[in-house]
C-alpha cells in the first residue's frame with residue numbers, strides 16, 4: 001500500500017507507470033542515435049531492450065489485475081454508497097478510500113452500525 005488506494009487501482013497505476021517508463025526509455029534510446037550518432041546505437045539498443053521488458057512487465061501486471069478483478073468481491077461502499085470492488089478480506093474503497101473489511105473481527109463498525117450512526121448524526125443536526 002503505497003498510495004492509499006484500492007488494490008486494483010494500485011495495480012493499474014503500477015502498470016501505467018511501467019508502460020510510461022518503457023516507452024520513455026525506447027524514445028530516449030532512439031533519440032540517442034540522433035544525438036550521438038554511431039555510439040548512440042548502443043544506448044538505443046539497451047534502452048529498447050529495457051523498455052521492451054518494462055512494457056512486457058506492465059502487460060503482465062495489467063493481465064494479473066484483470067484476473068484479480070474478476071475474482072474481486074463487488075459490494076456497495078457503506079461510506080459513499082458507490083459500487084466498488086475489493087480484493088482479499090481488507091481493501092480500500094475505489095472512490096472514497098475508506099478501508100473496508102469482510103472480516104468481522106477486524107471491523108470497528110458494521111454496515112448496520114454505520115447506517116445507524118449516520119442516521120443519528122443526521123438527526124442531531
Ligand SMILES: [Zn+2]
Pocket residue numbers: 077078079080081082084093094095096097098
Ligand atoms: Zn466509498
